[in-house]
Amino acid sequence: xxxxxxxxxxxxxxxxLAEFATPADLFHACxxxxxxxxxxxxxxxxxxxxxxxxxxxxxxSLLPWIVLVAGLTGAAGGFALQWWVHASAYPLVISGKPYFxxxxxxPITFELGVLFAAFGAVLGMFGLNRLPMHYxxxxxxxxxxxxxxxxxxxxIESWDPxxxxxxxxxxxxxxxxxxxxxxxx
Amino acid sequence: xxAEHDRALAPEQATIPPGHSWNRIPVIGAVCALLGIxxxxxxxxxxxxxxxxxxxxxxxxxxxxxxGALFFVLIQYAAQGGWGIVLxxxxxTTFAMIPVMAALFLPLxxxxxDLYSWAVPGAAExxxxxxxxxxxxxxxxxxxxxxxxxxxxxFIALMYYRGSRGQDVTGDPGVSARLRxxxxxxxxxxxxxxxxxSVDWIMSLTPHWYSTMFGVYFFAGSFVGFIALLCVVAxxxxxxxxxxxxxxxxxxxxxxxxxxxxxxFWTYIAFSQFFLMWYGNLPExxxxxxxxxxxxxxxxxxxxxxxxxxxxxxxxMGRAVKRRNSTLALGGAWLLAMHFVDLYWxxxxxxxxxxxxxxxxxxxxxxxxxxxxxxxASWLMRRQALVPLRDPRLAESLAFENx
Numbered sequence: 114x115x116x117x118x119x120x121x122x123x124x125x126x127x128x129x130l131a132e133f134a135t136p137a138d139l140f141h142a143c144x145x146x147x148x149x150x151x152x153x154x155x156x157x158x159x160x161x162x163x164x165x166x167x168x169x170x171x172x173x174s175l176l177p178w179i180v181l182v183a184g185l186t187g188a189a190g191g192f193a194l195q196w197w198v199h200a201s202a203y204p205l206v207i208s209g210k211p212y213f214x215x216x217x218x219x220p221i222t223f224e225l226g227v228l229f230a231a232f233g234a235v236l237g238m239f240g241l242n243r244l245p246m247h248y249x250x251x252x253x254x255x256x257x258x259x260x261x262x263x264x265x266x267x268x269i270e271s272w273d274p275x276x277x278x279x280x281x282x283x284x285x286x287x288x289x290x291x292x293x294x295x296x297x298x
Numbered sequence: 299x300x301a302e303h304d305r306a307l308a309p310e311q312a313t314i315p316p317g318h319s320w321n322r323i324p325v326i327g328a329v330c331a332l333l334g335i336x337x338x339x340x341x342x343x344x345x346x347x348x349x350x351x352x353x354x355x356x357x358x359x360x361x362x363x364x365x366g367a368l369f370f371v372l373i374q375y376a377a378q379g380g381w382g383i384v385l386x387x388x389x390x391t392t393f394a395m396i397p398v399m400a401a402l403f404l405p406l407x408x409x410x411x412d413l414y415s416w417a418v419p420g421a422a423e424x425x426x427x428x429x430x431x432x433x434x435x436x437x438x439x440x441x442x443x444x445x446x447x448x449x450x451x452x453f454i455a456l457m458y459y460r461g462s463r464g465q466d467v468t469g470d471p472g473v474s475a476r477l478r479x480x481x482x483x484x485x486x487x488x489x490x491x492x493x494x495x496s497v498d499w500i501m502s503l504t505p506h507w508y509s510t511m512f513g514v515y516f517f518a519g520s521f522v523g524f525i526a527l528l529c530v531v532a533x534x535x536x537x538x539x540x541x542x543x544x545x546x547x548x549x550x551x552x553x554x555x556x557x558x559x560x561x562x563f564w565t566y567i568a569f570s571q572f573f574l575m576w577y578g579n580l581p582e583x584x585x586x587x588x589x590x591x592x593x594x595x596x597x598x599x600x601x602x603x604x605x606x607x608x609x610x611x612x613x614x615m616g617r618a619v620k621r622r623n624s625t626l627a628l629g630g631a632w633l634l635a636m637h638f639v640d641l642y643w644x645x646x647x648x649x650x651x652x653x654x655x656x657x658x659x660x661x662x663x664x665x666x667x668x669x670x671x672x673x674x675a676s677w678l679m680r681r682q683a684l685v686p687l688r689d690p691r692l693a694e695s696l697a698f699e700n701x
Contacts, residue, residue: 163699173617181615209579216576219569 120243127250127298128154128270129282130257131290136162139265142288143168146267149284153273157257157266179237180230187229192222250296268296307692312541312683320538321680327673334666341659350409351649352663357406358499358641359523359664360671361399362516365492366524367392368455369517372488375458375474375481381552383695384544384685388531390462391675391682392524393455398674400448402667410437416505427506435502447495454484462686469688492517500641503648507586511571518564523637525557529630533623541684547621548699554620554629561614561633565607590643594653598643606636638664 122128133139136158143156147170156169199205200213210217239245251257251268260266267290269281282293314320342349367389374382410417415428416435422428428435458477465473493513501512509515532550536542575583590599610633619625646654686692 177617208577210577216569216573219573 121250122153122270122272122298124271125298126271126278127296128268128273128276129278129285130251130254130266130268130294130296131282131285131288132256132292133265133267133289134291136265138289139267140165140168142267142285142290145288146269146284149275151269151273151275153276154267154269157251157260157268159261159263159265174241176234176237176241180233183233183237184226184230187232188222188226190229191225192218195221250298254294254296256292256294271298307544307685307687307696309683309687312544312685312687314540314680314684318538318540320540320676323676324673324680327669327671327676329669330665331667331669331673334662334664334669337662338659338666341662345657345659346409347412347649348657348659349663350406350412351645352657352659353405353409353667354413354499355638355642355645355660356663356667357399357402358645359638360395360402360667362520362637362641363523363527363671364393364395364399364455365451365488366520366522367527368396368451368458368488369485369521370524370528371458372454372481372485375478376485378478378691380691380694381549381698383689383691384541385528385532385549385553386462386689387683387685388528389524390459390686391678392527394459394678395671395675396448396451396455398670400452402670403444403448407441410440414502414505416502431505435505440498443494443498447491450487450491454480454488462689463682465689466683466687471690474690489513489517492520500644503645504586504589506582508582509571509575509586511567515564515567515571518560518567519637519640522557522560522564522633525553525560526630526633526637528553529557530627530634533627533630535684537623544685544696546698549695550623550626551617551620551700552698554614554626557630557633558610558614558620561607561610565611568606589647589651595643595647598639598654602636602639602643606633606640610636 131142133142139156139158140162143165146154147168156165158165195218196213199207199218204212206212207214207217256264257266267285269276269285271278275281278295282295285293338349338353370382371386371389371393373379374386406413411419415421416431417437417440422432433439457480461473461477464470493516496513496516500516501507501509529550532545532553536545572587575587589595610629613619613632614629619629642660689695
């Protein structure tokens with residue numbers, strides 16, 4: 114499945130990594146990178162920064178639709194299974210109720226709807242993020258180790274149409290980056 | 299990340315300006331109330347029994363909105379919620395109507411014998427179950443309880459209303475701290491009294507029926523009802539140019555989420571009550587549902603399932619629907635109507651066991667009580683700031699954004 118295969122730039126360079134000192138610096142830099150028209154880039158922070166998705170110009174995720182479809186599939190499947198078992202395959206009279214006693218099927222329908230929606234959410238998130246990914250060029254960077262601690266990063270990938278290894282680096286420096294480095298693939 | 303954290307509101311940004319069309323609402327409400335009351339008097343004289351039942355449904359509808367509003371505000375105090383401060387005055391205005399609802403309860407006292415079979419003199423003598431319940435279900439104790447409910451609710455409502463209005467003038471943050479301290483106990487008291495009130499006013503219409511879930515069912519309905527009202531009033535105010543820069547799509551999305559969540563909660567409670575009784579199949583529990591699963595009442599039951607759950611479930615699920623004035627108001631208005639249908643379905647089968655029979659009196663009572671409610675609430679709104687101007691968390695609420 115192409116969705117589950119890691120998508121990384123081909124060629125000698127992965128891209129450029131820039132480190133910023135504060136979330137505010139990162140936030141404003143993201144706005145400028147967005148306005149410069151870059152499309153294949155990302156921001157990395159140790160904690161969620163409110164409004165960053167707007168500053169990055171991210172589109173809304175596809176995930177809610179995956180969850181909806183998965184949840185409805187689970188609910189429909191759960192209901193259909195019970196209907197098939199109780200009313201068709203192996204009809205039994207249970208406490209004087211009709212074979213097709215739909216109220217009795219609601220709890221399991223509900224549970225399977227929730228279960229499948231949760232599967233959809235977790236697996237959908239993994240798929241959209243292309244996880245699990247066992248190798249990523251970013252981790253070659255020494256400064257990037259602090260991304261889970263106290264540093265804020267922007268990475269711009271080399272296959273972005275606007276990428277230029279020297280001009281893009283200068284742009285990030287002009288946006289207040291503390292350090293800029295070119296990463297190998 | 300926004301620079302708006304220190305934004306404060308000038309009083310003139312949060313009042314209905316002179317000459318604004320909303321200044322006319324109290325008069326329109328009063329005219330409706332007058333017309334409704336006249337219609338009730340004329341039509342009710344010919345058919346008093348129908349009048350009392352119609353009045354009961356509309357009374358329950360508006361009293362449940364007021365009590366739901368009290369829960370909404372108390373929960374925010376107890377949880378020290380910041381996001382909803384700009385919406386709190388709408389809740390406060392709604393629960394300030396509780397004393398008005400107490401006055402509108404009085405006509406029902408003339409019709410207790412028409413409404414409640416246990417209130418007919420001598421009813422207990424021929425009925426073992428009513429005899430057993432008589433120490434609780436008798437007219438004097440019923441009246442004492444009703445007085446207690448309205449007394450307690452009015453006490454809590456006025457304490458919170460006066461405190462919040464007073465803070466507009468003094469700006470004393472101690473008011474918020476004091477009201478927060480009382481919020482927890484008030485929620486407990488409110489939950490207990492509301493449960494007992496729903497048992498008295500609705501459940502005892504079928505005095506042979508047993509349900510241990512009815513109180514929470516009424517709570518669920520009343521909370522959905524108030525949030526639905528909020529989802530109508532807040533967009534309507536924005537549209538009318540009131541608080542249009544104060545209440546943002548972020549606030550709309552949040553009350554939309556609350557509406558969705560408590561609509562599902564109502565469904566969960568309503569279905570749980572039905573499901574256990576249907577499965578257990580004991581006559582003392584199933585009589586209530588049997589009356590609602592025969593003839594045209596079954597149609598209403600199915601309509602309630604589709605209209606109070608299935609349709610709004612899919613309608614309110616999306617994000618964009620909750621962030622626009624018109625689409626959120628449509629969802630709110632729809633669920634407000636369904637809350638009325640829910641109460642109608644709970645009360646009316648006692649009067650018309652053979653099937654639904656709508657009456658002009660249903661409409662007359664709704665217009666009469668609704669007119670009083672809207673007139674009094676909008677009259678209060680003209681006299682006060684539309685948001686708690688000096689609440690310590692106002693800035694937080696103004697800057698609120700969904701994550």
